[in-house]
Amino acid sequence: EWGYSPTNGPDVWARLFPQAGGARQSPVDICTSIASSDSNLEMKKLTFAYESQSDLRILNTGHGWKVEAPQSGSRLEGGPLGEDIYQLEQFHCHWGETSAEGSEHTVDGRAYAGELHLVHWNTTKYQSFAEAAQHPDGLAVLGVFFDVGNESNDEIEKIVSTLSEIKFKGQFTDIPDVIDPTTFLPSGLGYWTYLGSLTTPPCNECVIWIVYKEPITVTEEQLVQFRCLSACSGEAEEFIVKNYRPPQPLGNRALRECNA
């Protein structure tokens, strides 16, 4: 089973998952000096509309936590997404063993303490998430960086408060609180965008990435709770202390920015 240790981690994924060695892999280091301010993006504003939902199911995937949030009423469109509408499917995040690392994307070589991914799929063109993940414009993922600060993030706290119930791989529970994905987004809506992939196996090259420039703040305690999840399903305890893939070559891909 793939993971993040030297024997099953990112450096060996391509052996089992050939796409992991492709030319449009994610994450990447966002070199801000080469980001082109694409007037086209300025014109087509990125718009999103989410519902608030309660009783969303959160599960321990063995690689982290994931909230299943299929929202037929949600819409992400505009910006780099052309004329298609994308619908929220799930959200999860990545972190590191200390807060000095943990994000997947880096900015001019700088890592953040973690990164939240809001995963959407193209409902204009495809009939299911699984089908969309087989196409170059199938998914759109919003990435939001975590900075560590003194204010705990109330929305993240709703996630943290359930983690004791899903300590082991395969366990799931319902989040009793109402979750509004909009609250995960920073106030500043400037972003970078490029064509990439899933950052975990099978690393399908099917993602239009939209990475917000402004981080949101979480507390060290909240990140400590993430690291208490176990990657195993039973007694053995192997904590999920890191689950981020390091940056992959950008190659000749365009990196565009939009200062909304």
Ligand SMILES: NS(=O)(=O)c1ccc(B(O)O)cc1
């Ligand atoms: N980390 S990620 O957002 O690129 C991502 C999203 C979905 C899946 B998946 O559905 O397997 C894997 C990785």
Ligand SMILES: [Zn+2]
């Ligand atoms: Zn992710």
